[in-house]
Amino acid sequence: MEIKGGYAGRILRVNLSANEISHEGLDEKIAYNFIGGRGYAAWVLYNELDPKTDPLKEENEIIFMAGPFTGTDVPGSGRISISSKSPLTGTIFDSSMGGSFGAYLKAAGYDGLILSGSSEKPVYLFVDADHVDIKDASDLWGKSTADTEAELKRRHPGSSIAEIGPAGENCVYFANIMSEGRAAGRGGLGAVLGSKKVKALVVRGRGKVKIAYERTYMQLIKKINFLIRNHPVTGDKGSLALHGTAVLVHPIAMAGIMPVNNFEKRILAYDEVDGFSGETIKEKYFVHRRGCYKCPTACGRMIRVGGRVSKCPEYESIVMVGPNSGFFDFEREILPLCNLCDELGMDTISVGNALGFARNIGLIKNIEDAEKLVLDITYNRSPLSKGVRYASKIFGREKEAMVVKGLEMPAYNPAGVLGTALAYATSNRGACHLRAYMIAPEILHSPEFVDPSKENEKAELVVKLQDAFAVYDSLILCKYYSFALFTTLAYELDDVARLLSAITGWSFNNELLHEIGSRIYTIERMFNVNAGIAPVEDALPKKLGVDISRLLGEYYQLRGWV
CATH class of the missing domain: 3.60.9.10 (Aldehyde ferredoxin oxidoreductase, N-terminal domain)
Structure with a gap:
């Protein structure tokens, strides 16, 4: 070939x-x-x-x-x-x-x-x-x-x-x-x-990528650019361009699924979260947008706080080192912690879980304690250097470990959001919102609304989206563009297939790409099984009180893993 x-x-x-x-x-x-x-x-x-x-x-x-x-x-x-x-x-x-x-x-x-x-x-x-x-x-x-x-x-x-x-x-x-x-x-x-x-x-280097069918490729690039640039989420004047990923703060808080104090059952009020919302950050601190290579959306931004210009943290970072860790002051608490993590080269979602866990068991009480703990983690002076799952066993507080397969949970509480709960549990890399971003249909109504509290068709939707995103990660295509490119809950890959065919000269279609996505997901699962990761680990923390047992059975049937 x-x-x-x-x-x-x-x-x-x-x-x-x-x-x-x-x-x-x-x-x-x-x-x-x-x-x-x-x-x-x-x-x-x-x-x-x-x-x-x-x-x-x-x-x-x-x-x-x-x-x-x-x-x-x-x-x-x-x-x-x-x-x-x-x-x-x-x-x-x-x-x-x-x-x-x-x-x-x-x-x-x-x-x-x-x-x-x-x-x-x-x-x-x-x-x-x-x-x-x-x-x-x-x-x-x-x-x-x-x-x-x-x-x-x-x-x-x-x-x-x-x-x-x-x-x-x-x-x-x-x-x-x-x-x-x-x-x-x-x-x-x-x-x-x-x-x-x-x-x-x-x-x-100075090399250029060869294109098999240049004319078709350019037509498809023009179409996809048009779809992205004119979408209300990804467009030049869309929500991500205007407010960055922190635009999610108010919708997620209003839905009652923003993590707070290590995923306790509490719904945050508007005033509690507005200080770190995308709208407030734009109004008070915004300097300019910054985007990845050839990205028209440019969801990143630079901000000025106290005379210092720095990268604005993403939604996940803000929420996990913020309310999930018991911190709400953007200037004095959230931003400094995020900047510290970036300089040290440490994941803010996991750090936010570590801080929330530490506050729950009495290890930290304020921002000074938190900054010291982050440094202790960095230099292997804390059991949390090996993750919350490991540390929870050392401290005898395993019920407080908000992890799936050892990976700390991201900034969406899956309680009552059943598609997201199933996606977390079945992710091949542990608790992850990016294997299947079910928040889009369940909370953001994209590409259409799916009732977050209902089990109907959730297993099928999770499978389809996991497969589609496996393809995105292999092409490689930014998942934010899926807001513009997915128009139905079939999570269609038709335009992507045409573009891939024009670039490579090989023939692809929607059905074949979904089949490839399933193949990728399955080979990852096979690696994990051989590594000793048992199906019992497809489970959420008991603290959440979420029962997905029926959904799991349906999911395994759809995957052919039974």
């Missing part, structure tokens, strides 16, 4: 233990059946990695994988998918990182980069097309993410950088990989890099 377009056709392998660098061709059959990004990486990990491998030992692999949309004119095509076995969950784990790193990797002439082994001293990887070098990073070890990125940009102009902070160096189980202020977050992929003594990856 000949590669006609969309792929660079090469994968770079680096064995840090042996100090070996090699190249291999992209496997066309794998690419056709798993697309790229998350899907291709899942196939590699399933076939190459012993699922019982200790995630922080040299035998583990970490894969930076682009997709056929990466580096093209498709909106937001700079994303990169990073996959490994997670130290936090023990599952296969992927994280999609915004920015431009993926486009730079493709321009360097690679679809993927596979790191194995571990270095004896701190290093960073420099990739400039065919020139690949493992460089000493001893002087960078200990530096913050921002300082590391600034220094490497100075040394290597025209590059894109992905780096870890002190949390990754110390193998904190929820350490991030950062790039341009964007994060590959959640399952501790930064810890995997840290265990290999890799401080950063630096990539640059």
